[in-house]
Amino acid sequence: xxxxxxxxxxxxxxxxxxxxxxxxxxxxxxxxxxxxxxxxxxxxxxxxxxxxxxxxxxxxxxxxxxxxxxxxxxxxxxxxxxxxxxxxxxxxxxxxxxxxxxxxxxxxxxxxxxxxxxxxxxxxxxxxxxxxxxxxxxxxxxxxxxxxxxxxxxxxxxxxxxxxxxxxxxxxxxxxxxxxxxxxxxxxxxxxxxxxxxxxxxxxxxxxxxxxxxxxxxxxxxxxxxxxxxxxxxxxxxxxxxxxxxxxxxxxxxxxxxxxxxxxxxxxxxxxxxxxxxxxxxxxxxxxxxxxxxxxxxxxxxxxxxxxxxxxxxxxxxxxxxxxxxxxxxxxxxxxxxxxxxxxxxxxxxxxxxxxxxxxxxxxxxxxxxxxxxxxxxxxxxxxxxxxxxxxxxxxxxxxxxxxxxxxxxxxxxxxxxxxx
Numbered sequence: 001x002x003x004x005x006x007x008x009x010x011x012x013x014x015x016x017x018x019x020x021x022x023x024x025x026x027x028x029x030x031x032x033x034x035x036x037x038x039x040x041x042x043x044x045x046x047x048x049x050x051x052x053x054x055x056x057x058x059x060x061x062x063x064x065x066x067x068x069x070x071x072x073x074x075x076x077x078x079x080x081x082x083x084x085x086x087x088x089x090x091x092x093x094x095x096x097x098x099x100x101x102x103x104x105x106x107x108x109x110x111x112x113x114x115x116x117x118x119x120x121x122x123x124x125x126x127x128x129x130x131x132x133x134x135x136x137x138x139x140x141x142x143x144x145x146x147x148x149x150x151x152x153x154x155x156x157x158x159x160x161x162x163x164x165x166x167x168x169x170x171x172x173x174x175x176x177x178x179x180x181x182x183x184x185x186x187x188x189x190x191x192x193x194x195x196x197x198x199x200x201x202x203x204x205x206x207x208x209x210x211x212x213x214x215x216x217x218x219x220x221x222x223x224x225x226x227x228x229x230x231x232x233x234x235x236x237x238x239x240x241x242x243x244x245x246x247x248x249x250x251x252x253x254x255x256x257x258x259x260x261x262x263x264x265x266x267x268x269x270x271x272x273x274x275x276x277x278x279x280x281x282x283x284x285x286x287x288x289x290x291x292x293x294x295x296x297x298x299x300x301x302x303x304x305x306x307x308x309x310x311x312x313x314x315x316x317x318x319x320x321x322x323x324x325x326x327x328x329x330x331x332x333x334x335x336x337x338x339x340x341x342x343x344x345x346x347x348x349x350x351x352x353x354x355x356x357x358x359x360x361x362x363x364x365x366x367x368x369x370x371x372x373x374x375x376x377x378x379x380x381x382x383x384x385x386x387x388x389x390x391x392x393x394x395x396x397x398x399x400x401x402x403x404x405x406x407x408x409x410x411x412x413x414x415x416x417x418x419x420x421x
Contacts, residue, residue: 001024001025001246001247001399002025002027002246002247002248003016003019003024003025003026003027003246003247003248003249003250003399004026004027004029004244004245004246004248004249004250005019005026005028005029005249005250005252006029006030006224006237006249006250006251006253006260007028007030007251007252007253007254008028008029008030008032008034008035008204008208008218008220009035009036009038009039009040009204009252009254010036010040010200010203010204010385010388011252011378011380011388011391012028012030012035012250012252012253012377013028013035013036013204013207013208013211013392014204014388014389014391014392014393015250015252015377015391015395015396016028016211016216017210017211017216018392018396019250019392019396019399020214020215020216021214022396022397022399022400023400024396024399024400025215026211026215026216026217027216027217027218027219027244027246028217028218028219029218029219029220029224029237029239029241029244030218030219030220030222031221031222031223031224031240032220032221033220033221034205034220035204035205035208036200036201036204036205036208038254038354039254039354039356039357040200040204040354040384040385041200041201041352042201042277042279042310042350042352042354043200043275043277043312043354043382043384043385044275044277044292044301044303044311044312044313044382044385045197045199045301045303045305045310045312045385046195046196046197046292046294046301046303046386047115047116047119047196047197047198047385047386048137048192048195048196048292048383048386049112049113049115049116049162049192049195049386050109050137050157050162050163050164050192050194050195051137051139051192051195051294051386052105052108052109052383052386052387053101053105053108053153053362054095054101054104054105054108054361054362054363055092055273055315055358055362055381055382056092056093056095056096056100056101056104056360056361056362057101058097058098058152060096061093061096072298072331072334072335073298073331074298074299074300074313074314074315074331075314075315075316075317076314076315076316076317076318076328077316077317077318078316078317078318078319078321080318080319082319084258084271085271085317085319088271088358088360089317089360091269091360091361092360094360095362098152100361101152102152104361104362104363105153105156105362106156106159106160107362107410107411108362108363108383108387109156109157109162110160110407111363111364111366111387111390111394111406111408112383112386112387113390114406115386115387115388115389115391115393116195116196116389116390117390118389118390118392118393119196119388119389122207122389126210128203128206128207128210130198130199130200130202130203130206131197131198131199131202131305131306131308132196132197132198132203133196133197133198133290133291133304134194134197135193135196135197135290136175136191136192136193136194136195136291136292137191137192137195137197137291137292137293137294138167138172138175138176138189138190138191138291138292138293138294139189139190139191139192140172140186140189140293140295140296140339141187141189141190141296141297142185142187142295142296143187143297144187144188146187146296146297147166147187147189147190150166150190153190154166154190162192162194163192163193163194164190164191164192164193165190165191165193166189166190166191167188167189167190167191168188169186169187169188171189171191172189172191175189175191175290176289176290176291176293178286178287178288178289178290178340178342178343179293179340181287181341181342182338182341185338185339186339195291195292197291197292197303197304197305198305199305199306199310200384200385200388203385219241222239222240223239223240224237224238224253224260225239225240226238226263227249227260227261227263227264229264229371229374232371232372233371233372233373234249234371234373234374237249246373247373248373248374248375248399249373249374250375250376250377250395250399251374251375251376251377251378252377252378253378254270254355254356254357254378254384255270255271255272255320255355255356255357257270257357257376257378258270258271261369261374264371265370266369266370266413267416268365268376268378268379268413269359269360269379269416270357270359270365270378270379271317271357271358271360272319272320272356272357272358273315273316273317273355273356273358273381274314274315274316274317274321274322274353274354274355274356275312275314275315275316275354275356275382276312276313276324276329276331276332276351276352276353277310277311277312277313277332277351277353277354278310278311278336278346278350278351278352279305279308279310279311279349279350280308280309280310280311280336280343280344280346280348280349281307281308281309281344281345281348281349282304282307282308282309282343282345283342283343284343286342287340287341287342287343288304288309288340288342288343288344289302289303289304289309289340289343290304291303292304293339293340295335298331298334298335299313299314299315300312300313300314300332300335300336301313302335302339302340309336309340309343309344311333311335312332313331313332314328314331314332316328316353320355322353322354322355324351324352324353329351333346333349356380356381356382356384357378357380357381357384358379358381358382359379359381361415362381363379363410363411363415364377364378364379364380364383364387364391364411365377365378365379365411365412366391366394366395366411366412367395367398367408367411367412367413368398368412369413375398375399376413377391377395393405394406394408
């Protein structure tokens with residue numbers, strides 16, 4: 001088939017690559033001049049299947065109040081007269097129950113695990129390089145109470161056979177030796193040894209080059225204005241470069257995906273949750289993390305990427321604003337200097353933000369729509385990098401008429417009750 005992929009972030013590029021490998025004629029269009037210049041540009045760098053969890057969980061409404069009052073809190077809400085924002089928040093609150101959290105996490109782990117396996121296979125097949133490491137993730141708990149409340153997550157990890165280690169203070173230091181100098185600041189941790197790290201931007205640009213080698217065409221600097229449809233099919237995509245047609249269309253525009261399908265009568269509950277990062281040159285390698293340390297108190301990930309440290313975090317609900325706020329950088333600076341005071345040259349850091357496409361329940365939306373030739377691959381939230389290869393692979397299988405290697409029924413848009421989410 002002739003397939004048009006809308007979006008050249010990590011989700012769009014992986015979709016295009018696997019579609020081309022399956023024999024389709026693929027074109028990618030994007031408003032940016034190169035791949036991965038928006039949400040995929042400077043994310044936290046984690047490929048963390050074991051850490052794949054919904055933001056909506058039991059206790060989150062109470063925690064949210066605490067987070068909003070913290071100086072370095074992980075949550076910021078900038079209220080707007082936007083009914084879509086408030087409806088999305090209500091839907092998220094509806095998912096903050098023990099049963100829904102467990103169900104949603106169980107939907108997320110299989111696609112995340114499968115995606116990591118696809119990424120590993122891709123490395124072996126084409127030798128792609130992206131400052132990758134495979135040394136696990138350490139979820140660091142500053143308080144014993146945090147460590148004591150990991151039982152629910154551990155039950156799901158056991159259910160899906162995800163290896164894990166519950167570590168005391170000395171165990172954390174063995175995994176991340178640079179923490180030895182601040183051991184009084186944490187109680188223990190949960191380590192996921194099969195998690196990986198890597199630079200999503202480097203990966204996406206490298207994979208785009210590989211995709212071009214197998215026939216994918218990239219049309220950059222092309223704005224996407226709308227989708228035209230008849231009763232059952234998309235007929236054309238209106239763009240700044242004119243009308244474009246294909247046999248099938250893949251929507252991979254992240255937070256902007258709902259804008260295109262809303263006029264078609266499709267309610268896609270994806271909303272932007274802004275995340276921030278700093279990228280810091282390593283000053284003292286012995287004082288830097290070896291892999292990823294997740295600072296649980298501030299929900300900040302500190303990741304080693306080659307000769308740099310990437311520090312990412314904050315969930316800011318503020319619509320489509322990409323304004324950089326110094327207070328958010330202060331949180332990232334604090335987490336890094338508190339845990340790895342010798343590691344990075346903070347004065348040389350670069351500051352960035354991106355709009356994570358979040359669903360109210362957590363899992364992404366992958367697969368068919370009511371229009372027979374329109375397919376979704378969006379809503380991955382904080383886990384787009386973690387889930388990218390697996391999402392692209394299963395989508396290519398779907399479009400090729402093959403049964404995906406994992407069950408994707410629970411990732412369909414049909415899982416939503418559109419009255420409540």
